[in-house]
Amino acid sequence: MKPAVAGRKPGVDASREGVEPAALVPEHAAHVAELEALDSDLAAAYARGAEALAGAPDTATLKERQVTLLGRERGTITLELAKLPELSVEVRKTRGRALNLIKRWLGEVEAARRRALEQAEEASAAAGLDVTLPGRRPWVGRAHVLAQVQEEMLDLFHGLGYSVYQSPEVESESYNFTRLNFPPDHPARDAHDTYWIDPGAVLLRTHTSPGWVRAMEERKPPLRLVFPGRVYRSEQVDASHMDQFHQMDGLFVGRDVSMADLKGTLATFARAIYGPRVKTRIVPIYFPFVEPGCQLDIACAICEGTGRARSGQGRCPVCGGSGWSELLGAGMVHPNVFRAVGYDPEEVTGFAFGMGLERIAMARFGIPEIRLFLENDLRFLKQF
Numbered sequence: 385m386k387p388a389v390a391g392r393k394p395g396v397d398a399s400r401e402g403v404e405p406a407a408l409v410p411e412h413a414a415h416v417a418e419l420e421a422l423d424s425d426l427a428a429a430y431a432r433g434a435e436a437l438a439g440a441p442d443t444a445t446l447k448e449r450q451v452t453l454l455g456r457e458r459g460t461i462t463l464e465l466a467k468l469p470e471l472s473v474e475v476r477k478t479r480g481r482a483l484n485l486i487k488r489w490l491g492e493v494e495a496a497r498r499r500a501l502e503q504a505e506e507a508s509a510a511a512g513l514d515v516t517l518p519g520r521r522p523w524v525g526r527a528h529v530l531a532q533v534q535e536e537m538l539d540l541f542h543g544l545g546y547s548v549y550q551s552p553e554v555e556s557e558s559y560n561f562t563r564l565n566f567p568p569d570h571p572a573r574d575a576h577d578t579y580w581i582d583p584g585a586v587l588l589r590t591h592t593s594p595g596w597v598r599a600m601e602e603r604k605p606p607l608r609l610v611f612p613g614r615v616y617r618s619e620q621v622d623a624s625h626m627d628q629f630h631q632m633d634g635l636f637v638g639r640d641v642s643m644a645d646l647k648g649t650l651a652t653f654a655r656a657i658y659g660p661r662v663k664t665r666i667v668p669i670y671f672p673f674v675e676p677g678c679q680l681d682i683a684c685a686i687c688e689g690t691g692r693a694r695s696g697q698g699r700c701p702v703c704g705g706s707g708w709s710e711l712l713g714a715g716m717v718h719p720n721v722f723r724a725v726g727y728d729p730e731e732v733t734g735f736a737f738g739m740g741l742e743r744i745a746m747a748r749f750g751i752p753e754i755r756l757f758l759e760n761d762l763r764f765l766k767q768f
């Protein structure tokens with residue numbers, strides 16, 4: 385049993401409802417009767433006063449009522465007593481006696497009610513303080529899983545000498561496509577199903593690659609930059625597609641930057657994210673802004689790139705038999721992109737790469753559903 389409850393006296397009102405005067409002063413009925421014999425109006429006034437005091441819901445109200453009845457200057461009883469000298473000796477005697485009794489007994493009711501309220505207030509304060517309860521753990525927030533993954537990658541690339549370049553989410557058609565060597569009728573434009581703000585002119589960026597163009601226009605080589613951020617595509621949403629997601633491009637421009645540098649950088653990245661024994665491969669693929677273009681694949685964690693089920697029979701159920709999954713796009717910056725920003729492709733070379741953060745987080749933590757990242761369900765977010 386809690387000590388606070390054990391300490392409570394039986395019969396003492398601990399609620400805020402108030403009580404009858406008789407619960408506080410057992411002689412209450414006798415007091416009323418005694419006053420009745422002296423002056424029935426005063427007896428009734430006493431009964432009302434006692435009820436008001438006993439019924440006070442808290443100490444503040446009790447104090448107010450006590451002042452109204454018994455206050456030294458303007459209390460009702462005080463004022464009545466002050467009138468006594470004006471009365472005849474006979475009346476003065478009985479009325480004086482009755483008023484003095486009332487004053488004393490109201491004082492008793494008031495004192496009893498005050499003790500009960502104070503005890504109840506102490507008891508409820510004590511009930512709220514159980515020193516044996518374990519402390520309440522403060523609710524500590526944390527970064528979103530994608531922010532954590534992004535932070536880790538920024539850290540990694542910072543260690544390789546890259547700094548961060550922020551470019552806008554609302555982008556012009558020219559930075560998103562044309563200056564990245566997408567010709568006006570190039571089929572790759574159709575591959576990006578774009579959210580247009582001003583059709584043909586202003587859009588929500590479909591990738592973070594436009595950042596390279598902006599950075600190169602502003603700065604002189606050498607450059608070593610990463611471009612993290614949110615991108616938008618007008619996709620049919622399903623378990624692996626969202627119409628907004630996050631990417632991070634990287635760009636390295638200088639003299640004699642080669643494909644070998646790109647390969648070394650990608651290998652370092654893959655080992656840092658997936659561990660030192662990760663198996664990767666680089667396969668050629670087309671992107672308009674790089675030449676040659678390639679894709680970095682990582683071996684399926686289950687079949688390790690063989691595509692065969694562990695039992696030896698049939699295809700690996702995880703990668704569906706391909707043995708590999710695509711991790712990012714990359715390549716050597718296309719000379720036309722250098723020309724568009726005023727760099728001389730005979731002077732400088734560079735490589736670039738771009739990856740989806742959701743995809744990396746999903747592969748890393750075995751997250752099956754891309755929609756989870758944006759639903760803000762704490763049961764999901766608290767796991768990371």
Ligand code: DAH
Nearest residue numbers: 591593713714715736737738
């Ligand atoms: N921007 C491409 C996309 O969103 C990805 C990409 C491919 C980025 C090759 C690159 C790159 O930097 O070199 O599909």
